[in-house]
Amino acid sequence: MNVIGIETSCDETSVAVISNGKLVSNLISSQDFHVDYGGVVPELSSRAHLQILMPLLKKALKDSGIELKKIDLITATAGPGLIGALLVGLTFAKGLAYSLKKTFIPVNHIEGHIFSGFLMEEKPEFPYLCLVVSGGHTLLLIVKSDVEIIKLGTTVDDAAGEAFDKVSKLLGLGYPGGPQIQKVSNNQNSDFVEFPIAHCKNEYDFSFSGLKTSVIRFIQKEYGSSDKIPKDHIPLIAASFQKAVVNALTKNVEKALHNFNVNSISLVGGVAANKLLRNELEKLSIRYNKKIVIPSLEFCGDNAAMIAYRGMKLYEYAQNTKENLFYFSNHNAYPDLTGNTFIRDYH
Numbered sequence: 001m002n003v004i005g006i007e008t009s010c011d012e013t014s015v016a017v018i019s020n021g022k023l024v025s026n027l028i029s030s031q032d033f034h035v036d037y038g039g040v041v042p043e044l045s046s047r048a049h050l051q052i053l054m055p056l057l058k059k060a061l062k063d064s065g066i067e068l069k070k071i072d073l074i075t076a077t078a079g080p081g082l083i084g085a086l087l088v089g090l091t092f093a094k095g096l097a098y099s100l101k102k103t104f105i106p107v108n109h110i111e112g113h114i115f116s117g118f119l120m121e122e123k124p125e126f127p128y129l130c131l132v133v134s135g136g137h138t139l140l141l142i143v144k145s146d147v148e149i150i151k152l153g154t155t156v157d158d159a160a161g162e163a164f165d166k167v168s169k170l171l172g173l174g175y176p177g178g179p180q181i182q183k184v185s186n187n188q189n190s191d192f193v194e195f196p197i198a199h200c201k202n203e204y205d206f207s208f209s210g211l212k213t214s215v216i217r218f219i220q221k222e223y224g225s226s227d228k229i230p231k232d233h234i235p236l237i238a239a240s241f242q243k244a245v246v247n248a249l250t251k252n253v254e255k256a257l258h259n260f261n262v263n264s265i266s267l268v269g270g271v272a273a274n275k276l277l278r279n280e281l282e283k284l285s286i287r288y289n290k291k292i293v294i295p296s297l298e299f300c301g302d303n304a305a306m307i308a309y310r311g312m313k314l315y316e317y318a319q320n321t322k323e324n325l326f327y328f329s330n331h332n333a334y335p336d337l338t339g340n341t342f343i344r345d346y347h
């Protein structure tokens, strides 16, 4: 079976091809021009997706040596994401499926991330504890099977990546914040400031807005304003902040490892690229004797390989159960902007 995946939820345009279960192409085009604006400009993002999507699809097919008529299934991110950006990929994918008379499956972006560990050689084993950390989401989940995902906790305010982006801006380090903060924090004293970790009502929830406020307060108290921070203090504040975020995330992971029986751990999403976070979770996995799967960088940030994989799994599930839920056999039906989702609350 040949599957096309399309991802356009934010500032990455990506097209992937999976052939007989093997990823044969995963092209990612990042919209670097948003850097000039200090964040993603939705309208510019949609327009860039529109321009790059067709050439990217052609290249992905050429690279994988698969003709368009040999494609059996088309999948695309349906949401969550920027509405204009999503619509470009979705309408493109639906139009393609309609013209080829093939099945189209809308995929939930977060579910794409949740199962991205399966793109690796070493795969997670069900049930696994999954920490999803991206620019828009922070979730702690127990993934029992392809269609059973239990949500233990989420952020009550900012997402982890969002916190990195906001604090980076505050420190004058630019966008996207995660990689910048990681870079300047390297080998710096992370005990320079002790930023607090929030405690939430639900013990598995996260909160990062208070942490961001603490950084603002610290800067105001010590220097008056952010443009007066001495150059050599910026890496120290960044490192202290990074440590606080990583501690807040690992604390809840450890609690869950203590209270739930899982076979493995998986760390996914854009923030999973963070070296300190990867190292700390690896240490936890050793301490708790669990297998850990952290996707390679190509599969941490937004990519279409994870969308194609998830779409393929949904297709198989629908075939086996004869559920017609996932088929847009009625091409006039418009998918909602979340895609199919199997995430359920624990409480």
Ligand code: KG4
Pocket: 010, 133, 134, 135, 136, 137, 160, 161, 162, 164, 165, 176, 177, 178, 179, 182, 269, 270, 271, 272, 273, 274, 275, 300, 301, 302
């Ligand atoms: O999953 P993703 O590519 O897009 C969303 O679905 O949001 O995640 C993007 C987020 C951004 O907030 C970015 O700052 C963060 O991932 N990020 C990092 C690192 N690389 C990217 N955060 C911390 N450390 C990194 N090395």
Ligand code: ZN
Pocket: 109, 113, 134, 135, 269, 270, 301, 302
């Ligand atoms: Zn994402």
